[in-house]
Amino acid sequence: MTRTALVTGGSRGIGAAISIALKGAGYKVAANYAGNDEAAQKFKAETGIPVYKWSVAEYDACADGIKKVEADLGPIDVLVNNAGITRDAPFHKMTPQQWKEVIDTNLSGVFNMTHPLWNGMRERKFGRVITISSINGQKGQFAQANYSASKAGDLGFTKALAQEGARAGITVNAVCPGYIATDMVMAVPEKVRESIIAQIPVGRLGEADEIARCVVFLASDGAGFITGSTISANGGQFFV
Numbered sequence: 001m002t003r004t005a006l007v008t009g010g011s012r013g014i015g016a017a018i019s020i021a022l023k024g025a026g027y028k029v030a031a032n033y034a035g036n037d038e039a040a041q042k043f044k045a046e047t048g049i050p051v052y053k054w055s056v057a058e059y060d061a062c063a064d065g066i067k068k069v070e071a072d073l074g075p076i077d078v079l080v081n082n083a084g085i086t087r088d089a090p091f092h093k094m095t096p097q098q099w100k101e102v103i104d105t106n107l108s109g110v111f112n113m114t115h116p117l118w119n120g121m122r123e124r125k126f127g128r129v130i131t132i133s134s135i136n137g138q139k140g141q142f143a144q145a146n147y148s149a150s151k152a153g154d155l156g157f158t159k160a161l162a163q164e165g166a167r168a169g170i171t172v173n174a175v176c177p178g179y180i181a182t183d184m185v186m187a188v189p190e191k192v193r194e195s196i197i198a199q200i201p202v203g204r205l206g207e208a209d210e211i212a213r214c215v216v217f218l219a220s221d222g223a224g225f226i227t228g229s230t231i232s233a234n235g236g237q238f239f240v
């Protein structure tokens, strides 16, 4: 049986690696994105993976987008909540807008995507919900009160929903990447990046594909006894 997977923010960075890895593992894959049409079209041309544009921060847009994907590819068995943003600022300078944008995308976005899919997964007695949280949701990070709160919220969501999905054959798990070489991390000044790398015991940034492999594992039938869990993939930078 060919399963269908939907990856939010699936056309760039970690999400693109996840989309490609799931396709390689035999899934029918759809990649959602927010607004970077150029990157999305390039990704589609290179991979053959269809792309769908909507914001995970808007509930109705998610419900409509999911309907479109399911009409094209069939019921979604695997949801990867990967879309995420940063709006960093020390707390005394953080604006309500910076707080709201990050919570709306990184935390409410996970609700907005999972909720419209939940009943279908329950009826079919199978589902995988995998959310990309962050090391900074586990340990907190200077100038990321908004981001750390959103990513810690994703972990609470995961643990709670795992309990609700368990008897319905739905597993709900999270992956907490450390620092991965994507646009998000390459956008920080080089000096800051060097100081980040100095804190990683393995001595390098992670690769997006190293996160994608965790997701492929959690999506697999063989991971059916793992739920409410977090895989930390951070080069030894932080132990829970």
Ligand code: NDP
Pocket (backbone or CB within 6 Å): 008, 009, 010, 011, 012, 013, 014, 015, 032, 033, 034, 035, 036, 037, 039, 040, 054, 055, 056, 057, 082, 083, 084, 085, 105, 132, 133, 134, 135, 176, 177, 178, 179, 180, 181, 182, 183, 184, 185
């Ligand atoms: P990128 O900035 O490289 O890519 C982000 C992706 O999310 C893009 O595809 C973007 O779409 C999409 N996106 C952003 N906002 C929305 C939205 N409102 N609706 C739909 N899609 C959206 O990020 P990364 O690949 O670095 O990060 C992916 C995930 O991993 C994030 O959740 C991030 O927090 C998490 N993470 C990343 C780490 C890292 O070191 N890179 C470390 C720990 C966690 P578009 O292309 O249209 O802009």
